[in-house]
Amino acid sequence: MSSSCPAYLSDAKTLIDVIEFRRRHNPDKIYFTLYHEEKSVTFAELGRQVDQYAWNFRQRGLKKGDRMVIMLPTCKEFFFAFFGAQRIGVIPAPIFPNSPPPRVAGIVKDSGAAAIFGTTWMFGETIKAAIEDVPGIQVIDVAEMESVEIPEGYDFGDVELDGDHLAFLQYTSGSTGASKGVMLSHKNLLTNVRAIVERVQLSPDDVGVSWLPLYHDMGLIGFVMSTLYCAVRLILLPPDLRNIRTWLEAVTRYKGNFIAAPDFGFRLCNRNIDDTEGLDLSSVRAAYSGAEPIRAATIRAFQQKFNVGNIFVPAYGLAETSVCATAMYINRDIIEDENGFICVGPP
Template sequence: MRVQHHSMTELTPTPNDCPLPRRRSDFATFNEAIDYAARSEKGLNFYDPRAALERVYPFSEMREDALENARRLIAMGVKKDDRIALIAETSPEFTAMFCACVYAGAWPVPLPLPTTFGGKDSYIEQLGVQLSSSDPKMLLYPAEIGEMASVAAKNQGCTGMDWDEFSALEAPRIDLPEADPEDICYLQYSSGSTRFPTGVAVTHRALLHNLYGHATTMDIGKDDRGVSWLPFYHDMGLVGCFLSMIGNQVSADYLKTEHFARRPLAWLDLISRNKGNSMSYSPTFGYDICARRISSQSHVADRFDLSRWRLAGNGADMIRPDVMQQFVNAFADAGFKASAFTPSYGLAEATLAVTVMPPGEGIRVELVEEERLSGSPRDLSRPARYRAIVNCGKPLPDMDVVIRGETEDLKGDHLIGKVWCRGPSVMHSYFRDEAATEECLIGGWLDTGDMGYMANGYLFIVGRAKDMIIINGKNHWPQDIEWAVEQLPGFNHGDIAAFSIETDTGEEAPAVLVHCRVSDPEERIKLRNQISDKVRAVTGMTCVVELIPPRTLPRTSSGKLSRAKAKKLYLSGEIAPLELAA
């Protein structure tokens, strides 16, 4: 018999179940939720790139660290409603600091890590814009990015410290403030433009109501376990995969986002290993990359056991049923069930979820004529083209969802219009942006700007807010791409239009139309490459660049650029790109 010797340091992840009765986020404040979760044996577990367990972090330990950090913050002069910017790395330090801010009555503001693309300067600039908008007292960050983060903090005039420097400070015994359900709990910059960001202010009441809605709709219960690689600055990663774990007392396993990008199948290794009823969410591209990666390998059943993946959540971008089917085909032998797919619809302005598909119903689609989706009249001389629209589920408890027309008239079933919602988890406001708040919060209703229709109590989403470009689950504002090109010499505001197009492979890609005043074909090629490089440096995306004659881009009656019309004219061939050198 072979004897296995376990070292004294071998780590055991926190359990799926424990004697403490589960409460589905029925707390008055998030402070109470942290306190209650800390009475359980459950917690958060952090893994290395190969899905080996690196750190076990029970909720009880997280709470102790958070309380100590809260006293440090107050000792440094942090007051109620001050903002504390936190670089949202997937780490115990971030989770404890987020909770510390809540205990101290300050508002945590999760901000992104630098990505592998772009440069040091563009990251410092991005941080600077978000720091300027949130006006924090401090910026706290991991030591590895200290050089960039400290420059951003200095530029903004706020205190900058890494986790280690902060934890070395004194933590005197200080009374912590009482939280009120109507207090702001945190500020979210999930989908905001890097140039014109708007921080979504979320109250304790709104957060807990949304977490209660998750738990109730998804029937979170015994033996459920969270698994996530989503970044903590994104609303799905922060609310769905971190705060929900605390509010509903669920153990969770985490991979860093950059580790998932390099080794996506480590995500499925984690789901296979810890034998709970897994709940794990991803935009469509996460499922896509796993299906592509596994296609070159066999013996799926030998490596993975996905039979207990109870909720395979899908959201954050348009859900593509063909990709979901490819994932089912790739992993059916490993026990994955198509009925585990749980489509949803949400946005940071509603804390997170607005609608969720009831567990077990899977992905259901309706075929809709493309002319109906765009609102254009049907061309009877051409065969009808259909698009598969995914059912995004039913509204959360106490969430009202309606469809309104251009004049805010209510639409009946199967009639396309703008999606509006109302309920306790709708945001308080955009931070320090009264005009933007008044534009989308009207009489208690949130105008999401997204297009969709209702059918038998279910919501179908057909398009996105205004001109938002979403690539691989990440939102990009066209203004940011246009602004990047404007930084090059020879371009003026209004010379550029950015939007997304569908490529030959069915994938979405950003396209940029640019007024060109250069006549030499060789010089045009250089210019196109220069534009492409600039957009990649700023956004990380490879885009389709088309040079077009000056004064070609269409304008609205008020003189503003019409991206929707530019896209339509480009796709129809009415805007013809200039010739380049052969």
């Protein structure tokens, strides 16, 4: 394992183990910043809120093994709810928050969800329509999470989790049929995260800048979990950016080292950013590209337009492998086939 992948976390069995380590050893370090809101959350605050949410979920009768659908945009509450559920062994199932009622209903039924968590003022009508024929399911609103304060010193010691416990249900896009829930254990996720960290050589000194959605594996596992593991600061932008230049402005402002996008994200930069004045990507040393065929023309145009070197890490993944099935190592020359597509490396 590379030296950038912390040896002292090699014994972590669950994502909750990682959070506990970070809140003890890096309490004051900023974990993530919401770019448009200028709001930051430290590892200490993450741990406190995860416990607060876990306690509130428990007070509502949720228990180890229950499933909970999460419908939230990119926001701090997503982190608290997702990891708060895991804290007590509840299995979260994050989905696109603007999903139509039939898709939500299908996932609720398929997962056997005991609850839906979200913002009812934003998605209330969708949730109401989706659960009309699902008796007994709870609807929990973000606004309720501070209603019951966790007792001081409460440590959830009665919740036993290990690497084989389900961490979350990752639903496929459903582009070729009904969405399917992939059951991912903590061991699945940490194994994949460690591989990503090794390929990209992440370290606590890095800064990641992402506009990838949190309900999608590339954003959730590839960015949220890998940066958590290595205590990388994460700068988050909303996935519905009106101007792709905002992403690169954030990279410039925070001197981002780690970025990622499907090929179309880099193509948007090539096509839609006419004036590169004020943009400085010299800090970027790793640019993950995946989720669709990767074009050599896209990479070369981006390198030339934004004056970056050999930063691309081509990758291929699918939900059934957590996120990353194979990827090139950082600082390797790209390999192009006769059709202009890029090799994504060894498994």
